[in-house]
Amino acid sequence: MKKVLIPTKLNAVARELLKDSGGYNVVHDDSTELKELAAQHPDTYALIVRSDKVTPEIIDALPELKVIVRAGAGYNTIDIRYARQRGVDVMNTPGANANAVAEEVVTLMLADARHVVQADVSTREGKWEKKTLMGRELTGKTVGIVGFGAIGRLVARRLAGFDIKLLTYDPVLSEDRAEEFGAELVDLPTLFERCDYISLHIPENDDTRGMINKDLAGRMKEGATLVNCARAGIINEDDLRAVKAEKNIRFLNDVYPKDAAGEKSVADIADLMMPHLGASTVEANYNAAKRAADQLMEYDEKGMSTYIVNRDVPEGLDEMYADLAYDLAHLARQWVGARNKLKMIETSVYGSLKPFSDWMIVPILAAVSEEFDRSMEAAAAREYLKDMGIDYNDRETDDTKNYGNTITIDLAANVDHGSLRRVSIRGTVAEGRLMISRIDDFDKLYFEPEGHAVFFRYEDRPGVLGQIGVALADHGINIDDVRNPHDESGKYSLAIMKTSSPVDQEIVDRIAGEIDAPYAVGITF
Ligand SMILES: NC(=O)C1=CN([C@@H]2O[C@H](COP(=O)(O)OP(=O)(O)OC[C@H]3O[C@@H](n4cnc5c(N)ncnc54)[C@H](O)[C@@H]3O)[C@@H](O)[C@H]2O)C=CC1
Numbered sequence: 001m002k003k004v005l006i007p008t009k010l011n012a013v014a015r016e017l018l019k020d021s022g023g024y025n026v027v028h029d030d031s032t033e034l035k036e037l038a039a040q041h042p043d044t045y046a047l048i049v050r051s052d053k054v055t056p057e058i059i060d061a062l063p064e065l066k067v068i069v070r071a072g073a074g075y076n077t078i079d080i081r082y083a084r085q086r087g088v089d090v091m092n093t094p095g096a097n098a099n100a101v102a103e104e105v106v107t108l109m110l111a112d113a114r115h116v117v118q119a120d121v122s123t124r125e126g127k128w129e130k131k132t133l134m135g136r137e138l139t140g141k142t143v144g145i146v147g148f149g150a151i152g153r154l155v156a157r158r159l160a161g162f163d164i165k166l167l168t169y170d171p172v173l174s175e176d177r178a179e180e181f182g183a184e185l186v187d188l189p190t191l192f193e194r195c196d197y198i199s200l201h202i203p204e205n206d207d208t209r210g211m212i213n214k215d216l217a218g219r220m221k222e223g224a225t226l227v228n229c230a231r232a233g234i235i236n237e238d239d240l241r242a243v244k245a246e247k248n249i250r251f252l253n254d255v256y257p258k259d260a261a262g263e264k265s266v267a268d269i270a271d272l273m274m275p276h277l278g279a280s281t282v283e284a285n286y287n288a289a290k291r292a293a294d295q296l297m298e299y300d301e302k303g304m305s306t307y308i309v310n311r312d313v314p315e316g317l318d319e320m321y322a323d324l325a326y327d328l329a330h331l332a333r334q335w336v337g338a339r340n341k342l343k344m345i346e347t348s349v350y351g352s353l354k355p356f357s358d359w360m361i362v363p364i365l366a367a368v369s370e371e372f373d374r375s376m377e378a379a380a381a382r383e384y385l386k387d388m389g390i391d392y393n394d395r396e397t398d399d400t401k402n403y404g405n406t407i408t409i410d411l412a413a414n415v416d417h418g419s420l421r422r423v424s425i426r427g428t429v430a431e432g433r434l435m436i437s438r439i440d441d442f443d444k445l446y447f448e449p450e451g452h453a454v455f456f457r458y459e460d461r462p463g464v465l466g467q468i469g470v471a472l473a474d475h476g477i478n479i480d481d482v483r484n485p486h487d488e489s490g491k492y493s494l495a496i497m498k499t500s501s502p503v504d505q506e507i508v509d510r511i512a513g514e515i516d517a518p519y520a521v522g523i524t525f
């Protein structure tokens with residue numbers, strides 16, 4: 001049974017669903033520190049968290065860990081890059097708690113506009129501050145939503161009853177789509193200049209950290225309100241502090257650098273502060289818990305999930321093609337010699353995959369270089385290649401060749417005395433399976449890159465397959481499947497054998513010597 005650790009306050013539905021499925025041993029404990037729980041349960045397979053910090057130390061303490069599910073939206077508290085390096089997938093449950101946040105935003109806006117907290121305190125104290133607590137109405141005001149995702153859209157819908165003028169900024173949103181929500185798509189400076197209320201609904205990441213700076217805050221209208229129920233790091237606190245004093249900005253806040261008791265650095269500038277309660281409703285907690293359990297079970301069934309956030313596959317690209325690019329590059333790298341210095345990578349991407357050809361360098365590089373982190377961007381990959389002195393060429397391709405949706409990867413590496421060793425490998429996805437269709441001149445292979453395999457290229461003659469089979473058997477290795485195509489000239493043969501267990505390159509090299517095969521590779525996909 002797979003062990004699932006839930007070290008957080010999460011609706012019991014997650015625990016129950018997983019237990020009922022019969023496949024999971026669930027440890028749900030929200031009163032012990034995650035660090036301590038990790039030490040107690042090193043055999044944890046999946047971790048389900050909320051805003052709990054998942055550091056490299058936690059990941060390292062769980063050597064069996066395969067997946068982290070963030071029951072919620074923001075995953076900036078999880079070291080997703082480190083998780084990637086360790087082969088751990090990270091998922092979130094987008095939208096599951098969005099309505100709770102949207103309602104919190106409306107609550108904060110109205111509470112501040114009508115001085116609800118202050119009025120309660122002073123009335124309890126026996127005061128009658130009817131004159132000083134004059135309010136403002138939300139109706140008819142201009143509201144700007146930064147980030148028009150699950151929460152941003154719901155804020156728009158919930159506020160619709162107030163007859164507001166709605167502006168939004170989101171780089172992936174089209175004007176037409178914004179219009180469908182009754183919103184005008186504008187740039188960020190315009191949004192800050194025109195709105196009475198601005199609500200932030202973007203993730204915190206390298207692009208958005210400190211995004212709300214002096215320039216943007218300085219554009220706000222006198223007395224306008226800024227709501228942050230997204231993440232603390234998005235706002236440059238000192239810049240906001242400076243502008244707030246000048247312009248009487250109202251600042252309503254739910255989020256902090258750290259989710260913990262203690263003094264808050266924003267206390268002097270925040271007009272309302274909540275202890276990160278955006279998602280803390282019974283309904284959202286149930287939804288997120290259920291989604292976390294359902295997604296985990298689906299992930300285990302299919303071995304894949306569209307909710308994975310640290311594999312970085314672009315929208316519109318079937319994840320399988322990213323895996324294909326990885327497997328092709330992995331095989332090509334072994335083919336040119338895993339320890340030989342790589343000199344050149346060339347990709348030829350056909351059919352509907354063409355728009356993603358630039359991005360393909362990410363899984364390719366992850367396959368050919370252990371240090372490269374698959375969660376990185378294509379631009380970083382190209383920089384990395386430049387630094388390593390590896391030529392990279394994404395070839396223009398011609399679809400009249402009828403190659404369908406295929407990827408070809410050519411690699412060249414330096415062998416002794418500056419000579420180059422090259423390989424060209426093509427593959428596709430057919431019937432939902434990855435297929436390697438060509439290696440150099442060996443065509444129509446349709447070989448599934450899965451499990452363990454050995455490849456030997458040799459001058460064609462009878463008896464070689466038998467020799468390889470006997471040599472493998474001597475090492476206790478069984479053969480599960482064999483292909484033995486000839487190249488176009490008919491002079492060379494390629495033996496592809498799937499084996500019951502991995503075959504050390506040392507054994508492969510010894511067999512290659514016996515059968516005089518200059519190209520020989522043992523690989524596990
Ligand atoms: N206070 C709380 O308890 C909660 C806070 N959150 C925070 O809210 C954030 C948004 O959540 P969702 O709406 O569910 O996520 P989402 O992924 O559905 O939406 C985020 C939107 O932000 C947009 N975006 C990304 N970078 C941007 C940029 N530089 N400028 C403008 N827009 C940008 C994206 O295109 C996307 O449409 C989460 O990442 C999380 O940090 C989420 C849930 C609860």
Ligand SMILES: O=C(O)C(=O)COP(=O)(O)O
Nearest residue numbers: 050051072073074279280
């Ligand atoms: O889902 C999110 O991004 C949130 O910020 C909610 O955090 P929480 O689950 O309440 O710790």
